Amino acid sequence: MAGIFGVISQENCVEDVFYGTFYLQHRAQDYCGIGLNDGKTLENVTHKGLIKQQFPKKIRNSLLAYSAIGVVSSDRQPVSGLSKAGGILIGFDGNLINHKQLKEKLLRKGRSFDGYYDVEKITDTILISKIISSESNFEKGIEKLVETMKGDFSIIALTRDGIYASRGWGRKPLILGEKDGSYAISSESNSFVNTGFKIIRDFDPGEIVFLSKEGVDVVKKLKLDNIKYGTFEWVYTAHPASVIDGKSVILARKNLGRALARRYPIEADIVSGIPNSGRWHGIGYSEESGIPYQEVFVRFDYSDRSFTPQEEESRTEEGDRKLIVLEEIVKRKKIIIVDDSIVRGTQTKNQTKKLKDKGAEEVHARIACPPLMAACKYGKTTRKDDECIARKMGIEEIRKTRGLDSLGYATVEDLEEAIGFPRDKLCLECWDIKS
């Protein structure tokens, strides 16, 4: 996972690239980096950790750039390369399902990975930067990438002349914005809100664009088959303030909550989203059912998002630790909790126990997507198929073993209706293992 942001301006754009990237921090928290072009040289600064801590105001004040890219990611980025067309800094939100085969192929061809002596540590971004920089220009590099890779991506690349950007088959969002003659590219439009950029449009899948002082130039439109939008962006990954491919995240979440209320009505005293990602689904459920919305957990502000740790065990621990139950609210109440998804079900079990231990009379769960049947091959949810509880037991058994009084999942039809795309446009691979 990664959040990528690029900006080109007539003025120093360091604050814009910093804040644009900062507002994507929900997409990844392991590494952060900024690539800068002051008109003479490219500079790349990367760190482990959160961007706010690693690029404080004092550091930012010492930087100058008229075009720049920023990345928050689970691997160290931007990655620098030397292409035939010159130096290049790459930010990549994507994944290579065939990473191993591509790496072996490049190694067989004798391509060197200078500085990355341990081949096990060659990340997807390093690999794609090699593929792209081996071609004569960026667009040829992207053509090579889509010919050889399996997976999906959005990418930005800073050169001396401007910023290239491209979107693969649609699962990774990428959007273009404008402010007083400056242009920005971002994984999500929430990063435009407080930085003052206005949405121009989403990138089309297969599109390669070049941003320079002269403006925005569509360099090429590749004809890619099997375009699918990343359904989980609307359900969980994206920020509620984002609009992706013209569909508002917050409205999609509320619609899913409303659909759950119609599909699984039940008498209760309060509805609560599981903060933060279940909040807007829960508000939608409350609006449709007329049952008051009141949160039964407070999310401890200094916790990470629970999907970011690499191991499921650490994710569950993070998920448990971040939520503090509000005894005064739950005592003697019949409660509906609404969450984005269930992977292993351990967090649902622990949450139900916490609520019942504090005096909740009944706990009903409503889940804003169908039962997860497989790991996401595109790096968005769990990494292992066998972590998905729905592969091992039916809904009734999940309900019983999680201590719930009732359990209901949204359907694929609910997703289609809530997001506003038909199923053939939506990636549904983690819910339907046959597709």
Ligand code: SF4
């Ligand atoms: S497999 Fe699931 S989580 Fe992954 S991109 Fe497709 S819909 Fe999203």
